[in-house]
Amino acid sequence: MTSIDNTALGPLDKEGRLxxxxxxxxxTKAGRFGFRGDIALKFQAQLADEKRPxxxxxxxxxxxxxxxxxxxxxxxxxxxxxxxxxxxxxxxDGRLNPKGSYFIFCNNIDLLAKYRxxxxxxxxxxxxxxxxxxxxxxxxxxxxxxxxxxxxxxxGRLDYLLDAAxxxxxxxxxxxxxxxxxxxxxxKNRGENRPV
Numbered sequence: 332m333t334s335i336d337n338t339a340l341g342p343l344d345k346e347g348r349l350x351x352x353x354x355x356x357x358x359t360k361a362g363r364f365g366f367r368g369d370i371a372l373k374f375q376a377q378l379a380d381e382k383r384p385x386x387x388x389x390x391x392x393x394x395x396x397x398x399x400x401x402x403x404x405x406x407x408x409x410x411x412x413x414x415x416x417x418x419x420x421x422x423x424d425g426r427l428n429p430k431g432s433y434f435i436f437c438n439n440i441d442l443l444a445k446y447r448x449x450x451x452x453x454x455x456x457x458x459x460x461x462x463x464x465x466x467x468x469x470x471x472x473x474x475x476x477x478x479x480x481x482x483x484x485x486x487g488r489l490d491y492l493l494d495a496a497x498x499x500x501x502x503x504x505x506x507x508x509x510x511x512x513x514x515x516x517x518x519k520n521r522g523e524n525r526p527v
Contacts (some may be wrong), residue, residue: 332355338364338396347371347424350388358486362398367391367488370408372418387415389435391465395411395493398499402428403495409465413437413457413515418507420450427453429505432497436460436468439516447503456503457511461519466492472499 335341343349352368368390371385388432389408396403403426410416416435420427427433429452436458446457458509460468471475473495480488506514 333362333364333398334363335396337398339401340364340366340394342394342426343370343422350385354485354489356486358395358490359483360395360490363490363492364396364398365486366394366396367485367489370422372415372422380477384423387411387418389419391436393465393469393493394488395489402426402431404428405496407434407436407465407469407493407496409438409460409474411438412518413511415500416448416455416457417450417513418509419455420453424451427513429453432456432499434465434472434496435460436465436470436500439518440511441516444514445503446511447505448508449505450508469496472501473494 348371349355349366350369350371352366354365354367356365358365359364369388371388371392373386375383375386377383387488389410392408394403394406394507416519433455435455438460440459442459442461444459447458448455469492473492475492475495480491483491
C-alpha cells in the first residue's frame with residue numbers, strides 16, 4: 332500500500348493544498364502515488380472556521396510521485412495567468428527536480444507559443460490552453476491515442492500518459508519569466524460566450 336505521506340505530494344497534502352481530487356491514490360505502478368485535481372497556490376484569508384476556496388491554484392493537475400523519492404518527476408497543470416508561475420515554483424520548491432518534466436498550460440499566452448522558462452534551476456514548459464483541458468492537450472503532446480488507454484482505470488490512464496510525457500521533445504523558445512510577462516495577453520474570461 333503506497334501512502335501519500337511517503338511521497339513528494341505528502342507535504343502539499345498536509346498543507347491542505349490538494350483540492351478537487353478526481354484521483355488521489357496509489358496507481359498501477361509499484362510504489363507510485365497519483366494525483367489529478369488542483370493544487371492551491373494562494374489561500375484566501377479565513378475567518379473563524381469557514382473554508383474558502385483559494386484565490387488561485389494550478390488547476391487540472393496531473394502528477395505522479397514515487398514512494399521514498401523527494402521530488403515529483405512529471406507534473407502538468409493549468410494556470411489562469413502566466414503571472415502565477417513564480418508562485419508555482421515557490422509552492423513546489425524542493426519538490427521539483429531539474430531533470431523533471433513540467434508542463435504548465437496558460438490561459439493568456441499566444442496560441443502558437445511554446446516556451447521554456449527557468450525559475451531557479453527548474454525548467455517549465457509553457458503552452459497555451461484555450462477551450463481545451465490539460466488531459467486532452469497532454470494526450471496530444473504525448474501522442475497517446477484514447478484507444479491505447481481505454482482498457483485502463485483512472486490510475487492506469489494517468490500512469491500511461493505521464494510515463495509517455497517524460498519523453499516529450501519538441502522545440503520550445505527559451506525565454507525569461509520577465510519576457511513572458513511582457514508578452515502575455517489579457518486573461519480571457521472562461522465563462523464568456525458559453526451558453527448559460
